Amino acid sequence: MGSNQNPTLKTKPHFISSIESDEFSLLRWALGHSSTVGLDAEWKPFRTPNSPSFPPVSILQLAFLVPGQLGGDTESRNDSLVFLLDLQSIPLPSIWELLRDMFVSPDILKLGFRFKQDLIYLSSTFCSQGCDPGFEKAEPYLDITNIYYHLQNKHVGKKLPKETKSLAAICEEVLRVSLSKELQCSDWSRRPLTEEQISYAAADAYCLLEIFSIFQCKLLNQGKSSQDIPKLHFSNESLGLKEILEKPDVSGNILRLKACEASEMVKSTVCESHLRVHSVVKPPSCYSHRNALPFDDTLLKIIRKYGERILLKESDRKPRTSKRKARRKASLGSNSKKECSKDCSDWQGPPPWDSSFGGDGCPKFLCDVMVEGLAKHLRCVGIDAAIPSSKRPEPRQLLDKAHKEGRVLLTRDAKLLKHQYLIGNQVYRVKSLLKNDQLLEVIETFQLKIDEDQLMSRCTKCNGRFIQKPLTTEEAIAAAKGFQVIPDCLYDRNFEFWQCTDCNQLYWEGTQYHNAVQKFIDVCKLNE
Structure with a gap:
């Protein structure tokens, strides 16, 4: 029952907190055997927009399409591997060169969603640990937003429009799955991470691969049929050199393709133990940061036509401050500060359902879109919790509904607190970020009996x-x-x-x- 939540991962994500771990060994292998990687990053959000520094990145997610041999299914062309790098536990100088080589490798296509900001924060994080100059560029790069517009037959240039859809909205349209963004603003600096945070972070990177796969299929259907375009398999380890060279020629470029397949067979013989047993940790010299095979013709055409480059300028490395906001902040006197602290204070009560107001004693809430998930949690424990009929209601509509139905308006939008005078004491700003914590906060604040x-x-x-x-x-x-x-x-x-x-x-x-x-x-x- 209900809609599908988050893209289903084929394998459990690998959480890496040490470069001595088996998972890190597998990551290095994936970097040498994949032509496509989905990238994302998570950090604890700053509460002040004009902070003098960028927030440190806590988690870097990397999702790869890799040889099907990893899953034990020789018929499968590709499997997925998702890694979560714990940048708070791993010494950053020990992985800086590895990641820098990946970002600039011409053999690995980098997929991201508005990834420039992530790269800026990531570069700042590494620079703070002595890895100067951090990361300067990422190429070849392809933005999922750009892919989305082409899937919608809206041809745009390489510079994306300012107003773009969210990743969750794109996943909903392209993949028909609901990508929950509830944990986006959770505290990623706390350890250990919850299972929900790990799943959320992995899904964010993995969905980039899924969207790109659909994009590839559409381009194939628009051009030649899939039978006309050679696709390299990664299951040639079981073939002998004679069988590979005797395979029928399906393209005019048979020498290059067959030589690559034969090379893959020889390479797999050397690394056979690592392919089948992930626990073997080899010295860094045994791994290549560059892709073992060149891009196939289809992928190369996509990169030439749609690929781009993220290049960080000197101005990108310094947090921007708004002079207008700074002047406005300086002009605020002590009275404004007192009003702000009063607006953000705890609930004073009594609630509108209290008998002294003529209420029936039954708690009733109205949750705006920012805490819509909290509404479902309240319903699960038997509490009346309504939500707006519109996805973007005006503040006046929310206040009118709350007043008319005798509800307390729950929100995380501090701006709504300034409308308290319109309906009296009927607006409460939820402080917690996670739904379970929000539920407990409301229960304790309003002394609900469950x-x-x-x-x-x-x-x-x-x-x-x-x-x-x-x-x-x-x-x-x-x-x-x-x-x-x-x-x-x-x-x-x-x-x-x-x-x-x-x-x-x-x-x-x-x-x-x-x-x-x-x-x-x-x-x-x-x-x-």
């Missing part, structure tokens, strides 16, 4: 209540006709079904339900 009987008593889709009596399987099948598909495997499991009184969505007490109940028992500490 018990196990309330869990999963509201519809997470529309906020409606469930009918009091559970449906039988026969009743659920009748209710679902023309509305919702019930998997056949549920018919003989004697599950109890529940239906929302507002939107008629059906739910059942399966594994997902019991896992959710246990999750919120733990989050709300109901066992303590």
